[in-house]
Each structure stands twice: as structure tokens, then as C-alpha cells.
Amino acid sequence: MVAILAPSFGLFIVLRRLSLIADTLSHVALMGVAIGFVTSIYPTFVALIATTSSAAGIEQLRSRGKLPGDAALAIFLYSSLAIAVIVISKSSGFNADLFGYLFGTVLSINDRDLWLIGILLVVVILFVASFYAELTQSAFDQDLAHVSGVRVTAMNLALAILTGATVTASMRVVGVLMVGALIVIPVLAALRLARGFRTALLLAIGFGLLSVWVGLTVAFYADLAAGGAIVLTTVVMLALAEVIGRIRDYMSARRGAETDD
């Protein structure tokens, strides 16, 4: 499920050059988890609230032009990390669980998390499907999208909030530290190969699914950390995509040379 969730959103995030937003939001999620543990409220839920509201905040700062996009991200990343560190150091006794959130605990995920991820998945798929035209337009060029009649500001805000939700869901699988990888790397691989936009979206989801499946299988049989195995698989896919892309470029260059003769 997460395999579909992360890359389908990732495409729009990467194209908007906001790749680091995933990383920032994952640290915000960590803060949410820490607070969740201390207050013994369901940690994933607290993380969800924290990430979505921070995403909205980052988007506001960015769109008002008060701060460059990366500066806004830095502020949120470090302040939430600082809060997380303080909260964790003040309390003790949940180190094992926290470790799970940091590095992913997909093989021991609980029902409640599964439900939450499932609902998020439905919301995100509906969103991407129904706002496909708007998302594509604003990813291509914000000014052109505005003149086409897309409500760019609202779109950006919605995208940011759902990115927050996606980060929270993915966190359970690959862990806080590697969420960004699952959102960004399959998309990069797809971008290397796809010529059209729809192809890119489908390829990104395909790469995501394949990485999670291969990564989990390897992790299970070789007894490795699942999150790490999944992320490494995405990197291998990216390398493969690059190789295939090069071969294709070489072939078409040769074909071009032949027709020139």
C-alpha cells in the first residue's frame, strides 16, 4: 500500500523541486511519535497531526515569499528534531519502540496502523486521480497553471498536507530516517525512463511496488532490516534505470546517425 502511496505523490513533489520536504516532515513525524509516547496517545496519530499541520505551515511560509523554500524547511526540520530530542531525553523506557519508528518495523506492524495507512491510501488515490490535471499543471509551471484557471495556492496547500500524511504512513514501513528515499528515489528512476507524464506516474508506482516487494523478500529470507533493504532496492532500481536509459540513448543516437547517412 505504502509502495503505491509514496511514489505517486513523490512525482509531484520531485517535479516541484521540493524533494527535501519529505525529509523535513519525517523529522516532524519523529517529534509527533515522541510526544505520542510521552502522552500515551496513539503515536502514529500524533505524528499525522504534526506532519500535516507543519506541511501547511511550511507551504504558507514558502508561498508568502517571506522565506526561500529551503530555509522554511530547515526551520521546521531542526526545531522539530530539537523538540523530539528533548522529549525523548526527558522520558525513558520506550527506546525499543522508538528504534522501530526510526528504522521501520514493517514486519511487526499492527492492525491500527494498517487501517490508518489504508484510509490514507484511499484518500491519496482519490486526490491524485481527481486533481490529476491540476497537479500536473502546477507542477509544470505555476504561472501558466494560474492563467489556465487552476487555483494554484489551494492546490499547493492540499499537496503539502497530503505529503505530510504520506510521510506518516511511510514512516511505519521504512522508518523516519528513510522515508524521503521511498518518496523520491522511485520517482527519479521513473523520470529517467518515462517520456510522458502518465507513464512517469505509473512507472514511479511500479518501481515503488517492486522495491518494497523485493526489499521485503530479501529482508525476510536474509534476516536483514526491512527498511534498509527496501531503500537499497530503490537505489538499485535507480541504477538500473540509468543503465537502461543510457542504452536507449545510445541506440537512438545510433539510429539517428544511420538515418543521417
Place this chain on the structure above:
Amino acid sequence: MTIEPKETIDAVDSVVSQVALWPEGSDGSELAVDRPVVCEFTNTWYSYGGAEPAVEDVSFPVRQGDFAAILGPNGSGKTTLLRLALGLLKPTRGSVELFGESSARFRDWSRVGYVPQRVDGIGTRFPATVEEIVEQGLYRGLDPLAIFRKHGRKEVLEALDVAGISHLRQRPIESLSVGQRQRALIARAIVGQPDLLFLDEPVSGVDAVGRDRFHELISSLNRDHGMTVFLISHDIGAVMQGASVCACINRTVVFHGPPHRITGEHLSELYGFPVDVLLHDALHEHR
């Protein structure tokens, strides 16, 4: 809505008022004042964050059917004017209207097409075919099934044909040259049959032949397709031949009227150096 010529004149300086009375002309290219105004600046000011104003007390109308060319040196506020007209910026003072409505609140975007200046940055590292980009111009509000739409729609093929890039339909946008990319964006802008087309001509990246073909295409869109054109241009010669009305801008309006009434004096004021030679050549071709 129509605006009396008198009101327009009051807003601009005395140099303009001499020529903006648009007296009877001999060649029929005088400014008609009976056609409806589609875009209008009224005492428009704009400054970026408290700095010196980039646009100072600009007033002029664009009427339906006009080929309006905006001329001016670099940094004269031309692109700022365009962004104001498109509602991408809000005027600090005064107003900008599109079809009689404030451009910041304007929502009927299907009537407007836009081709930006920096086409070289647009579409780089973006996975879309020329056709997919042109299809964007057909956007008419929320369409939940957009992702399932078939390619090859009639309007798209026609727009590609008008722009002269039918052969590039399946090519990735990032593989195109600047000139081709500009044509793709023109196709995107005209595919929805807008009434008013805004274009910001690129300064560089297109060769002389490409520039001529660009001006031919714009003239034909204005003449044969009945689109009102608002073109920001750097090519005085080409504009003299194609445009029906010119606005020379150097933060404020230096000249507004039919292009053959521009004098060397106006252009010297505009560019800060004598441009008589260039101007005479263009006028000879024009007549």
C-alpha cells in the same frame, strides 16, 4: 464597457496627448475607439517590496481585435505590466482589468492565453510530451476523469498545426529547442480558442528566421483567428509592421498610439539613444 479617449489621455503625460488624440488617418490603421476594451490599465502603480516603482501611473486600454505591442528597454516594467494583467501581481495603486473585471479576481481564464518569456527554463526535466503540454490549455476546471482521457483530441491537433509543430507531437518537451518549445507553449495557449492572447517575447535563444516566423504566426492569429494580442516585444521593426497599436513603456507610458506615429524622439526617450536609422527603415517597409 468603453472608455472615452479623453479619460485615457488625462492619465498620460503631455508627449502622449499630442499623438493620442488619434486624429483621422489616411491608411485606416488608426485606433478605433468603438470596440470593447478587453484589458485596461488605469493609473496603475507597482513596486516590488517598497523599492522604487517598477510601474508608474500607467494607463492604456487594449481593445478587442487589437494587436497591441508593448515596447521598452530592459527593466522598463513591461513584464511587470504583463504579470499585473494576468493577476499574478496586484497593483500597489490603481487598477488592472480583464474583460471589465479586476484581474486579481478574474476567473474566466478560458478567455485568456499566455506564453511566458523564459521558455527555456520551462519543461526542463519535466516528463511530458508536447501533446500532453498542449492538452493543459484545454483545462476547464475540475475534471476527475482527466487522467483517463485519450490523447489525440481534435483541438490539440489543430493547435499543433497552427503553431507548425505537428511533427513534434510525441516528442518529450525537454528535447525541444527554445524556438520549438515556444511554439509548443503557443499551441498550449491557443488550443482553448482564447479571446485574448498575452505573449512575452524571449530576448534570446531564437535566431532571426525563428523571430520572423514567430511574428508571422502572431499576426496570423490576430488577423485570421480574431484573437486580441498583447505582445511584449524587443523587435521594433517587426512590431511596426504587424501591430495595430503600440505602447512604449519606460516605467510609465512614453507613447501610446498607432505604430507609424512613433517618432525617433519617442524612441530616444525610450531607449536613451538615437534610433532614427532603424526607425526609418521600418517605416519605409511599412508604407
